Amino acid sequence: GAVVSQHPSRVICKSGTSVKIECRSLDFQATTMFWYRQFPKQSLMLMATSNEGSKATYEQGVEKDKFLINHASLTLSTLTVTSAHPEDSSFYICSANPQRGQETQYFGPGTRLLVL
Amino acid sequence: GENVEQHPSTLSVQEGDSAVIKCTYSDSASNYFPWYKQELGKGPQLIIDIRSNVGEKKDQRIAVTLNKTAKHFSLHITETQPEDSAVYFCAASMGRDDKIIFGKGTRLHILP
Numbered sequence: 742g743a744v745v746s747q748h749p750s751r752v753i754c755k756s757g758t759s760v761k762i763e764c765r766s767l768d769f770q771a772t773t774m775f776w777y778r779q780f781p782k783q784s785l786m787l788m789a790t791s792n793e794g795s796k797a798t799y800e801q802g803v804e805k806d807k808f809l810i811n812h813a814s815l816t817l818s819t820l821t822v823t824s825a826h827p828e829d830s831s832f833y834i835c836s837a838n839p840q841r842g843q844e845t846q847y848f849g850p851g852t853r854l855l856v857l
Numbered sequence: 858g859e860n861v862e863q864h865p866s867t868l869s870v871q872e873g874d875s876a877v878i879k880c881t882y883s884d885s886a887s888n889y890f891p892w893y894k895q896e897l898g899k900g901p902q903l904i905i906d907i908r909s910n911v912g913e914k915k916d917q918r919i920a921v922t923l924n925k926t927a928k929h930f931s932l933h934i935t936e937t938q939p940e941d942s943a944v945y946f947c948a949a950s951m952g953r954d955d956k957i958i959f960g961k962g963t964r965l966h967i968l969p
């Protein structure tokens with residue numbers, strides 16, 4: 742199947758700092774990528790849809806000024822958590838569609854963020 | 858919007874027996890239903906999916922059934938093995954780059 746990578750896999754930061762997470766499609770181009778957040782023992786909650794060359798679409802309740810998304814190329818989307826607080830500590834996962842117009846999404850390995 | 862319900866939340870099955878996980882969805886416009894397996898600390902892995910134009914799909918020990926009229930779909934794992942222990946998520950989508958809505962997950966334990 743298609744391969745999606747994330748970097749870093751783990752990050753620990755101090756409260757008030759910003760953290761950038763990268764999501765890359767390694768063997769395909771993705772015009773659309775998705776960002777999810779998962780708290781312990783809970784399901785994946787969609788945060789936003791990242792569209793190459795245009796603004797991201799955020800889900801209701803997700804602050805777009807706090808979670809900055811940039812999809813500058815067909816293989817890279819970044820999520821920046823600005824002014825992170827302990828409650829932002831979570832598992833962040835991205836996904837991408839290998840073929841435009843198709844439904845199948847492949848997920849990255851996730852990034853565990855811990856804000857102290 | 859779409860809402861996906863998943864049951865049970867936890868399932869313990871003797872090794873070699875079958876496991877069944879059931880999901881329902883609310884939006885009749887949904888036409889794509891993937892199932893994901895997630896191991897601890899890892900991202901979800903697609904294990905099987907079904908589209909609304911078919912009622913059943915099988916891949917070795919894994920099968921999925923879909924009842925569009927009742928808006929429910931199920932995952933069946935036969936001859937379970939220890940490596941099947943994980944959290945399984947059902948999901949629904951309207952396809953074509955549309956977002957996927959997940960169920961709350963089922964934690965499957967395979968007992969020795």
